[in-house]
Amino acid sequence: EVQLVESGGDLVQPGGSLRLSCAASGFTFSTYWMTWVRQTPGKELEWVANIKEDGSAKFYLDSVKGRFTISRDNAKNSLFLQMDSLRAEDTAVYYCARTARNPEFRGQGTPVTVSS
Amino acid sequence: DVVMTQSPLSLPVTLGQPASISCRSSQSLVYSDGDTHLNWFQQRPGQSPRRLIYKVSNRDSGVPDRFSGSGSGTDFTLKISRVEAEDVGVYYCMQGTHWPPTFGQGTKVEIK
Numbered sequence: 001e002v003q004l005v006e007s008g009g010d011l012v013q014p015g016g017s018l019r020l021s022c023a024a025s026g027f028t029f030s031t032y033w034m035t036w037v038r039q040t041p042g043k044e045l046e047w048v049a050n051i052k053e054d055g056s057a058k059f060y061l062d063s064v065k066g067r068f069t070i071s072r073d074n075a076k077n078s079l080f081l082q083m084d085s086l087r088a089e090d091t092a093v094y095y096c097a098r099t100a101r102n103p104e105f106r107g108q109g110t111p112v113t114v115s116s
Numbered sequence: 117d118v119v120m121t122q123s124p125l126s127l128p129v130t131l132g133q134p135a136s137i138s139c140r141s142s143q144s145l146v147y148s149d150g151d152t153h154l155n156w157f158q159q160r161p162g163q164s165p166r167r168l169i170y171k172v173s174n175r176d177s178g179v180p181d182r183f184s185g186s187g188s189g190t191d192f193t194l195k196i197s198r199v200e201a202e203d204v205g206v207y208y209c210m211q212g213t214h215w216p217p218t219f220g221q222g223t224k225v226e227i228k
Contacts, residue, residue, distance in 0.1 A: 045157075045165065045208055045219040061216055095164060101153040101212030102170040109164055 002026040002106050004096050009110030016086050020110055022079040022096030030054070030074035033100035036081050038092035039109070046092070049081065050100045063089075086114045118143050118211055122220035128228045135196040137223045139209035144189050146213070153212035156185055156194045159222075160205040168207075169194065201227060 008020040020036070035050040049060045049070040058070050069082040079096050093111050097103035119142040129135045145152045156169040167176050169185035172192060182197040196203055204227060209220040 039165075043206065043222060045210070045222075047217040047219070059215060101147075101217070102155050102167070103210075103212070103217075104167050104176075105157070105165045107164060 004107035006107045006110040009112045011113045017084045020081040024077045029077040034079045035097040118214045120220035129199045137194045139192045141190045155210045157208045
């Protein structure tokens with residue numbers, strides 16, 4: 001069974017940093033594009049970033065470019081999102097998803113709150 | 117960015133009756149490889165989103181056959197042939213053809 005378990009979300013002050021993790025199991029992780037999507041408090045879904053199977057290509061939402069970094073460790077079946085210079089508008093539940101163009105959500109998400 | 121517009125935003129339905137949600141994109145969603153990357157997601161109250169339909173009309177494993185997707189180009193539809201109580205929630209369309217991928221606003225399905 002495909003499973004994705006997100007972790008690392010927390011309450012952080014504006015300007016702070018967080019590193020989200022996603023542990024994958026039940027499929028051959030290294031053969032899939034992976035994606036981070038977030039859901040705002042208003043329930044809007046927003047694609048954040050994705051990464052190619054071997055990590056050689058990465059794409060970002062304009063508003064997070066230069067502040068967020070997506071990465072992966074195929075040996076450990078893990079996906080990461082390093083979030084720096086966090087802003088109030090980054091407050092959301094963050095989900096990892098399998099594939100890029102037709103994402104599959106399989107986890108519960110991890111909440112990030114940016115507030116002083 | 118491609119704008120995804122869903123209608124209606126709220127859909128009260130009677131148990132056992134059909135329901136239909138429309139999703140329109142601001143650009144054609146046909147990709148260069150011929151595929152159309154239009155997906156539908158269901159989010160039940162208190163749960164994470166779950167993909168129901170991918171590439172317009174392909175039902176995911178475990179999705180009841182009362183759910184069906186159709187459409188082409190810029191106009192797409194999700195239909196529920198007979199609504200059941202477990203179908204209550206918010207439904208989102210999403211396009212993955214153009215960068216960045218974008219989602220619709222969501223349609224809230226509730227029982228009358």
